[in-house]
Amino acid sequence: MKPKDKTANYKPAVDREKDLKLAIYRIQKGRARTKETKVTIAAVAREAGVSTALIHNHYPSVAEAIREIQGRSSRAVRDVKHQDLIAERHKSTNYRQENEELRTKVAKIASINEVLLDENHTLKAKQNDRKVVELVSKKPLG
Template sequence: MKIKDKTANYKPAVDREKDLKLAISRIEKGRGHTKEAKVTIAAVAREAGVSTALIHNYYPAIAEIIREKQGRSSRAMRDVKHQDLIAERQKSAGYRQEIEELRAKLASIASINEVLLEENCLLKVKLKDRNVVGLGLSQPRSRSHDA
């Protein structure tokens, strides 16, 4: 019985990196052995005969190259998220300013409302003191006077 040598699959890092770059190139040119159409980490791993974990864990530069080719490099994604964050902060500052303006208007309206309520109470008292009948509040006449 022949014992399989476990070190037979190990390659120096430089050689493995070269294999991964060649796998990327073959996929891009449509000449891949695995007939992969898109450059992804999984496709490159299959093409190079390695696991995706190997690329992620030991060849982060290769993983970044693949992400760049996909248009989603971590640097580009970080920059986009940073720009989004700046825009959201500007919107938030605008909303805070609007809230402050609305609070000031509300306080002004509440003050005007209190003045009007006070004036309304004073007018009601004056109407009672003079026995004046206000518009729309006239007493209905009895029918005995009309006959």
């Protein structure tokens, strides 16, 4: 038995890329040999007879084209995430500002509370020092 030539399965990159693009085209047109109906990296890999890793690692432009067909372009996803990040930073700034305003209000209320507690303590002390005398009249007024 002859040992297999390892280079027998290797195609030039240009030819392999054409095969991948044709696989995408066949899937899109409903003519896939593998009966694939959705354009995904896995479906294109099966249709072209290669691994998904090959597409990811050696044909990033094909992978990006597939993502664009799916509406998940790396650029589009990145832009959406960037816009989300900007919105979250804006919210965070507003929350920090609101937090600072609330801290200031709490400090003012705490100060007022201390003054009122002191006044209350003073009034209680004065009340305890006084002798309350009840005046009872024996004669009817009048």
